[in-house]
Amino acid sequence: MFHRPPDPTRREAETVTVTLDGRPVRARTGDTVAAVALLAGLDHTRTNPATGERRAPYCMMGTCFECLMVIDGEPSRQACLVTVREGMVIERQHGAPRLR
């Protein structure tokens, strides 16, 4: 659904490997978790705790809170504000988070 526009400088990008819902995914250094999830083809990144509706990153700038995901075990992180790191574990957030 999403793809990265061609880079006119044709620079070779550095990459990291993250785990996205259990599978390894290569991501470009400097990308946000939300961008990685969309490029990996996820059609939703969480379900709404009240209605169960599927939700995905929308504003990509920290305002709408639609992109909440579980990152390295911590729930309700704003995926569009978190930059990927080598070995990061990213999971979709199903409904309301658990406190333990």
Added chain:
Amino acid sequence: MPGVRFGPDVTGAAFCPHDGCANPLRLLRALHAAMQRHGAAYRPDAPARAVRPDGEGFTADTPAGPIRATKLVLAAGHGTPALADALGLRVPMRAERGQIMVTERVQPYVPLPANGIRQTADGTILLGTTHEDVGMITDTTLAGEATIAANAVRIMPDLARARVVRAWAGLRVLSPDGFPVYHQSERFPGAYATICHSGVTLAAVHANDLAEAILAERPPDTLRPFAPERFDVPQAA
């Protein structure tokens, strides 16, 4: 509290089988519905700017015109003192600010309502509170919220994983000793004043016992200690 992991500073707790919690918005809605089913007219268009005895009863001057009644109850919270003098009513009172924070919705975690930590039916967790003497200011403060958060996490460390989504402050309606004042005017016996915190906690008493006492024109023994005469004692130095 099954399922709750307490912090190392928690060494004990008190349990009262009579404690519970109510959603204040739903309670208010229910009281309004019940009151109007009993024939009461709710007039949000007619705030009482002034009240006065008019010989046979009382008149409230409002932007929607005067409203007359044979009995009058002042229950205007912090607006009560400004209306009380004309009716010979005494309502010594002060404002105390309390701040509250609410978290995002999380899976059920807090099984019982506790003092300062309670989870609503929607899944949000309410965290409180502060007791601040700052006059009529309802601002929230970072220091107040930090105190609330630190206390909550000290008691239940897992709360650190819940995101705070909102904070607000309110002003408690308190008498000098913190207990309610129920007062019947001696000069104008049809006039009453009630001040209390909290009107949510005491809603059942006010809707039942207090309303019946005002209708019967004599307070039951249980309400008598709440007259303002209790403040007529010499102050210790």
